[in-house]
Amino acid sequence: MPAMIQRRRFLQAAGTGAILGLAGCTGGDENQGQNGSGNGSGGGANGTQAQQGRSGIGRGGNLTLATTTSTYDTGLLDELNPMFQQAYGAKVEAISQGTGAAIETGSNGDADVILVHARDAEDEFLREYGVNRRDVMFNDFVVVGPPNDPAGVSGTQSATEAFGTIAKQQATFLSRGDDSGTNTKELSIWEEAGVQPSGQWYQETGQGMGDTLNQASQRGAYTLADRGTFLSQKSELELEIAVQGPLKDGPMILLNPYGVIPVDPAIHPNVNYQLAMAYAGFLTSPQGQSAIENYTVEGSQLFLPNALAEDPNFGQYVPQDYSAPGAGSLSRREKQYHYWAENLVPKDH
Amino acid sequence: MVGIFGDLNTQYVISTAIVSLYVSTAAVGLSTLASLPIALAIGFSDFRGKNAVTTVINTGMGFPSVVVGLVVLLFLSNAGPFGSLGLLFTPKAMIISQFVLATPVIMSVSLSAVEGVDQRIRDAAFAAGGTSRDVGLVVVKEARYGIVTAILAGYGRAISEVGSVLVVGGNIAFADGTAFTRTLTTAVTLEARQGRYEVGIALGAVLLVLVLGVNAIGSWARRRGGGT
Incomplete structure (x- = not known):
């Protein structure tokens, strides 16, 4: 688990930074500018404080996930999260809200990662607060x-x-x-x-x-x-x-596509970015994708995974309104939708 | 029991009930510690604007819980002044919001209990050479009936509210069925959202039993406090 070791190292470094920061009485904790400019001691102190509040250091930590009622009420997360928790020794705290509220929670840095379904709103979120969006399922x-x-x-x-x-x-x-x-x-x-x-x-x-x-x-x-x-x-x-x-x-x-977006640690230094990326990675991994595929309620498959595909350009982030030259009347995103609908939906669905 | 809850995990019900009890007990305990001295101070003293203060406290009893939740959220959010404490979406945040909700109730009811104590008892305690602290204790002892009622009323307000704990707690339960910030009340909203009304009612019944238990302890305390 290299991710965990790295995380521990980061926390150690942050902890040292906090001690130095206290000893030096820099008072950088409340100074946003200092944090943003990458001042090691100020930013570190802030980060550690928040993480101590939210997660136990040394264990896998806690991941706050803001998501939609649809992923929650269908029971999908109850299927996925235990697998993630087992693999990463982390606890997932899932808050189910509407997509708008979930994005707001992420924008405030009150969640580490969001799992939502509103492409236009997601694109807006990505411009300021989110990084590394991945398609998960639809x-x-x-x-x-x-x-x-x-x-x-x-x-x-x-x-x-x-x-x-x-x-x-x-x-x-x-x-x-x-x-x-x-x-x-x-x-x-x-x-x-x-x-x-x-x-x-x-x-x-x-x-x-x-x-x-x-x-x-x-x-x-x-x-x-x-x-x-x-x-x-x-x-x-x-x-x-x-x-x-x-x-x-x-x-x-x-069509209803879902995406997972970690909150940008450059905007909110307190978020557990490593674990958020691990979660996004897990959802889009073969293991996570097959769990989504195999999740059924009363015999019906509810979500179709689409993070994996043979098409090499697949799953890349496509900004709103982006259209490759010569794509004809269809935008790249529309082509992607057609691809999903045609290739990923089982014939008997 | 198993029949009523259907496929509902007993472990889940117990852990949700524990969160409910823990959050409300902590909130009401802290609130009592804060409210009683203030109620005594106001009850003992006479100052201009006393009526206004009492009115403000009484108004507080009607605070809408979602609004309290929202204000607490704004304070505790990362974008707010206390964001760096990382309290939002933890039981501590719920304790804070329930503290805010329960305090006016406890303060107001115990204030009227304290004021109801006969002036002669206070004078007698004072005449017997008691310090103001002793007098306070005598008054609390005399007013215990009303004070216990105040605490019970505050407890009822805290444990039965859903608005603020939903907003600041986030209704989080872990995948293994242990509740983190999910209380019985927020669990009921979740069941109602999914149309599982029977399960919601069953959880509501558990809540009712808890409130009944707390009130039984309260009336036992009142009787025992009587000493006779």
């Missing part, structure tokens, strides 16, 4: 509604069209309204559909995916859900899929 969103389908959108091939019909029929639609990845996606579909949702039929729950699905089920409403959470709760819901996602020949706009 599934898709589905539009779900009551079995009697009052708006008559069942089987529609286009998500935007279905949303347009729901708006026209004024069928009750529940929005997460919580700045989560799903909420972000939902709003972008409304925008694409050219509809400004308003009125009594459009209601924000302000709650997680599970809550919102429960409400939709109880009240006979439509909502947008990630397939993972929907499948994992399906047995308790009176809802059916009205519009399929790209995993089942639905529109590409409903």
Whole structure:
């Protein structure tokens, strides 16, 4: 475990720095400038203090992971984290929030790593607070509604069209309204559909995916859900899929990719960067990827791993709106989505 | 028991209950240590603005717990003034927020208990040559019934709240089923989120039993304190 040895060395160095810093009375602890400019004693002291608060030195340490309710409520993390904990002797403290809140927690340096699903927001996070994003897995969103389908959108091939019909029929639609990845996606579909949702039929729950699905089920409403959470709760819901996602020949706009992003230690010196990178490495390793692939709830696979591929250019970070010259009308990211949908989805999924 | 909890791990329930008890007991204990002397000081003295102070304390009983949680989060966050302590998303942060929630309750109720002690008892203790500390002890002994009630009320407020511990604690449980910052109340919100209402109710029942137990200890303390 070279990572652990390195970490211990770093902590020893930081500890020495802290002692020197105290002895010299540099008072650098509170001096942001000094920390940022790489002053060994000031920065070291700050780092050690925070790490002592959060993790026991000498053991594997603790990793604070801010993630979305969808990875948490589906039980996927309960599958993955014990494997990581065993391999690295570290404890994972998983906080499940909406993607927006998880990104905010990461931006404040209150988490070491985030696992979220909102590409545009992730790109923004990467510009300032995050480093080394990796694609981890994907599934898709589905539009779900009551079995009697009052708006008559069942089987529609286009998500935007279905949303347009729901708006026209004024069928009750529940929005997460919580700045989560799903909420972000939902709003972008409304925008694409050219509809400004308003009125009594459009209601924000302000709650997680599970809550919102429960409400939709109880009240006979439509909502947008990630397939993972929907499948994992399906047995308790009176809802059916009205519009399929790209995993089942639905529109590409409903693709739902997840990424893992460590928080940049240059911005927040207190974060446990080594362990965060180890976690990202674990999720994207053959071991982590096969665990994701083999994770099923009631016989359905919820997430499709996509960190490994034979394509040599695969999995690289592609910035927002980046398009290689001569790529035609498709951006590189769109090509990547098509690649995932075509090559990584089992035929019988 | 196993039947009620279904596939819920007993170990998980116990460890969640322990976190609940630990956080609330620590918060209420610290809060009592801080509140009682202040309640005595205010109860004994007469000063201008005493009414205003009492009003502020009474208003504190109505603090919305999520707002308290949010303020504590801002203070403890890395971007906040006490970020370097690394307290956010630990049980300590939860103790701090519950301390803030329980203190006005304990202070306010014990203040009225202290004020309810007959002036003659105070005078008698003073006349018998007691120092102000002795007088304080006599008053506390006289007011014990109300003070125990104050502590129980504070405890009820702390252990049953969910808003602030969810915000500052993060509802963390480890993968092996041990709770870190997950209390019974936040565990119930998690179950409700996933539509597992029966499990949520079962956890709620455990919480109720705990509160009942704490109150039983409280009334035992009241009776025993009576000495007769």
